[in-house]
Amino acid sequence: GAVVSQHPSRVICKSGTSVKIECRSLDFQATTMFWYRQFPKQSLMLMATSNEGSKATYEQGVEKDKFLINHASLTLSTLTVTSAHPEDSSFYICSARDTSDPYNEQFFGPGTRLTVL
Amino acid sequence: LAKTTQPISMDSYEGQEVNITCSHNNIATNDYITWYQQFPSQGPRFIIQGYKTKVTNEVASLFIPADRKSSTLSLPRVSLSDTAVYYCLVGFYSGNTPLVFGKGTRLSVIA
Numbered sequence: 166g167a168v169v170s171q172h173p174s175r176v177i178c179k180s181g182t183s184v185k186i187e188c189r190s191l192d193f194q195a196t197t198m199f200w201y202r203q204f205p206k207q208s209l210m211l212m213a214t215s216n217e218g219s220k221a222t223y224e225q226g227v228e229k230d231k232f233l234i235n236h237a238s239l240t241l242s243t244l245t246v247t248s249a250h251p252e253d254s255s256f257y258i259c260s261a262r263d264t265s266d267p268y269n270e271q272f273f274g275p276g277t278r279l280t281v282l
Numbered sequence: 283l284a285k286t287t288q289p290i291s292m293d294s295y296e297g298q299e300v301n302i303t304c305s306h307n308n309i310a311t312n313d314y315i316t317w318y319q320q321f322p323s324q325g326p327r328f329i330i331q332g333y334k335t336k337v338t339n340e341v342a343s344l345f346i347p348a349d350r351k352s353s354t355l356s357l358p359r360v361s362l363s364d365t366a367v368y369y370c371l372v373g374f375y376s377g378n379t380p381l382v383f384g385k386g387t388r389l390s391v392i393a
Contacts, residue, residue, distance in 0.1 A: 169325075196377075197377065197378050199380040199381075201383075208369070208383045208384060208385050208386055209320075209326065209383040210383075211380050211382060214378055214380055216378070222378075256323065258325045258326075260325070260380070260381070262376075262377070264377065268331075269375055269376040269377075270328060271328075271375065271380070271381050272328075273325030273326050273327070274325050275324055275325050276323065276324060276325050278323065
């Protein structure tokens with residue numbers, strides 16, 4: 166199947182700093198990418214849908230000024246957590262769909278563990 | 283999107299067959315049933331998808347009754363490495379429509 170990568174896999178930062186997470190589709194073009202957040206022992210929660218060349222669509226309750234999403238190309242989307250605080254510590258997972266895939270499968274990255282001290 | 287209900291957790295011994303049932307009473311005509319597996323600190327992985335009757339692949343089988351209001355994921359002869367969370371998703375996903383995850387079933391396989 167198609168491969169989605171994320172970088173970094175793990176990051177620790179101080180409170181108040183900003184952190185950027187990259188999501189890449191390695192062997193396919195993804196018009197749409199999705200960002201999820203997962204707290205311990207909980208399910209994945211959709212944060213936003215990222216469309217190449219246009220503004221991201223955020224889910225209710227997700228602050229767009231805090232979680233900046235840029236989908237500049239068909240293979241790259243970035244999530245920047247601005248002014249991170251300890252409550253932002255979570256597992257962030259990106260996902261992408263190959264729009265040419267007739268089965269519409271959604272592929273997931275390995276996740277990025279963010280710890281804010 | 284159809285609401286899904288599945289057991290919160292299940293335990294099984296190695297070598298046994300595990301069946302996880304998912305209820306989705308308000309499934310729509312165009313909806314597919316998809317199961318994902320997630321290991322700790324990893325992204326979810328697609329297991330199987332079906333529309334009706336039975337689907338089988340190298341990993342699992344999916345049984346869907348005629349009324350499609352439920353489905354059962356069957357894992358044959360589980361091993362310790364099958365310990366994971368299993369999510370049942372029901373919907374017609376394409377283009378910009380993201381997968382929406384419920385609580386999932388935490389399967390623990392013990393020796």
